[in-house]
Amino acid sequence: xxxxxxxxxxxxxxxxxxxxxxxxxxxxxxxxxxxxxxxxxxxxxxxxxxxxxxxxxxxxxxxxxxxxxxxxxxxxxxxxxxxxxxxxxxxxxxxxxxxxxxxxxxxxxxxxxxxxxxxxxxxxxxxxxxxxxxxxxxxxxxxxxxxxxxxxxxxxxxxxxxxxxxxxxxxxxxxxxxxxxxxxxxxxxx
Amino acid sequence: xxxxxxxxxxxxxxxxxxxxxxxxxxxxxxxxxxxxxxxxxxxxxxxxxxxxxxxxxxxxxxxxxxxxxxxxxxxxxxxxxxxxxxxxxxxxxxxxxxxxxxxxxxxxxxxxxxxxxxxxxxxxxxxxxxxxxxxxxxxxxxxxxxxxxxxxxxxxxxxxxxxxxxxxxxxxxxxxxxxxxxxxxxxxxx
Numbered sequence: 546x547x548x549x550x551x552x553x554x555x556x557x558x559x560x561x562x563x564x565x566x567x568x569x570x571x572x573x574x575x576x577x578x579x580x581x582x583x584x585x586x587x588x589x590x591x592x593x594x595x596x597x598x599x600x601x602x603x604x605x606x607x608x609x610x611x612x613x614x615x616x617x618x619x620x621x622x623x624x625x626x627x628x629x630x631x632x633x634x635x636x637x638x639x640x641x642x643x644x645x646x647x648x649x650x651x652x653x654x655x656x657x658x659x660x661x662x663x664x665x666x667x668x669x670x671x672x673x674x675x676x677x678x679x680x681x682x683x684x685x686x687x688x689x690x691x692x693x694x695x696x697x698x699x700x701x702x703x704x705x706x707x708x709x710x711x712x713x714x715x716x717x718x719x720x721x722x723x724x725x726x727x728x729x730x731x732x733x734x735x
Numbered sequence: 736x737x738x739x740x741x742x743x744x745x746x747x748x749x750x751x752x753x754x755x756x757x758x759x760x761x762x763x764x765x766x767x768x769x770x771x772x773x774x775x776x777x778x779x780x781x782x783x784x785x786x787x788x789x790x791x792x793x794x795x796x797x798x799x800x801x802x803x804x805x806x807x808x809x810x811x812x813x814x815x816x817x818x819x820x821x822x823x824x825x826x827x828x829x830x831x832x833x834x835x836x837x838x839x840x841x842x843x844x845x846x847x848x849x850x851x852x853x854x855x856x857x858x859x860x861x862x863x864x865x866x867x868x869x870x871x872x873x874x875x876x877x878x879x880x881x882x883x884x885x886x887x888x889x890x891x892x893x894x895x896x897x898x899x900x901x902x903x904x905x906x907x908x909x910x911x912x913x914x915x916x917x918x919x920x921x922x923x924x925x
Contacts, residue, residue, distance in 0.1 A: 651841030692909035699893030711855035719882035
């Protein structure tokens, strides 16, 4: 019985995180209420504080879960990842989770935003994962790994933004090819 | 008297556009009302429809005005622009108007957003202005000017986003240097 209860508890938590991720992406963090989330998940409202403390706790759980898959893919050693690294970068641009990131970004840039710090940690984790995959000797002279990483992560964010607003105006395959020609040997090559 | 009235009309229009630009950047497009804008501008609410038709018309005026300065700077022939082109790109990252762009972006990516089309036009105008400054012979083989432009504009958007959320984590001067080493000769050089 105890095992069954734990399974049910984990299942509710999972359903709530999934519902919150969808709603944050659709309506933003601020405009989403516990009622919306509970209704979408089909779970009683009272269980949200029990699982997550408050809405920020729930956001943290959403970011952890949604980002984990992305980070795991980016951070895995080259030998364990199939395919072209640049195809994987471009794959990130197409991921539905980037919709959540963009929606939250607008709230995060406000000076007094409660989610700003969480968002900063998300960017930092992304940069760290990308940086771990860049061999120091592949970097051109005069470039720090930190700055290079900001540029690479920035390009992904900004290309996504343009593609998202007008998919017909952005040829993602051509952008990948452009990125390949610009990156130093050992980074852009398959 | 007629001249005076025209001056007053232009002055009200200018005040309304400035107030709307500030409020859209602070609260987003959807959450800003005519009342907010009129209060901030110190001008009667009724004059907004008279000047702009509706809120979308006002947004268009805001984007036109705010973007114009940026585009003019980017699009001016190299000889007429002082300083390093990359410093100018990095200058764009620091502009307050990018706050407006990021806030609106989150609303624009929603499928049914009324501002999506306006935002797509803004990106297109930015790309066109940047593209006009890229000499075709400076591009590496296998890269189209369109794709290269998406990448460059994307890097600016995405670096801004990271800097905005955590200024202490992003060294903009180092990012400019990294950009310079990656860009082909004739583009990144002063």
